[in-house]
Amino acid sequence: MQLDPLHVIIALGPLAAYFVLLGLLNLSRRPLVTTGARDVAALGLAVIGLVFIGPAGLFLPDAAIVELGWIAWVMMGAFYGLLLTLGVLLLRPRLVIYNVTADQLRPALASVVAELDRDARWAGESLVLPNLGVQLHVEPVSATRNAELISSGPNQNYSGWRALEVALTQALRRTTNSPNPYAIFPLSFGLLMALLVGFLTFSNPGMVAQSLIEMFRL
Structure with missing residues (x-):
């Protein structure tokens, strides 16, 4: 079974951005104060690709995709956004x-x-x-x-x-602090995933475009 490059791109793209951002935050010489709500929201956005090709892809009816096309995926994204917002609002400070x-x-x-x-x-x-x-x-x-x-x-x-x-x-x-050595781990993971996403995107753009058309019924 051949792995669909588009699925890998969707799954790893947001996750790569999250890990790179996390690495850069830890490389900073100055502390950063943020809320737990923002922290969880960022993580929720990071895994949105995994959700789309996993649970969302499994439970979204094919009939809805055929009938509504890309609108069905927009509705699924809005539903996920509402669930994430509700979860963030229910968190303790x-x-x-x-x-x-x-x-x-x-x-x-x-x-x-x-x-x-x-x-x-x-x-x-x-x-x-x-x-x-x-x-x-x-x-x-x-x-x-x-x-x-x-x-x-x-x-x-x-x-x-x-x-x-x-x-x-x-x-x-x-x-002020010296750069955090821990930053190398999320930064390395993020850059490796970003390189993989870039390679899959530019090595076979025709296949990626065709998969995108089929997925969103464009």
């Missing part, structure tokens, strides 16, 4: 900090907390900011030089988390 060590994060976080909420209380790696309605625990990942601030408990104030994100971003703005 979380902050992800790329390219920062635990020794750099703790003093920056302590100074931010002191400014935002004077009634804040620490208990080991756990933190409560009662005036902001934020409860969290710090989870550094030393192997990748990243860290996460993960919400503790269901009662969270999203405005408080937003204020914490903005303040922490400003506090870490002057922090």
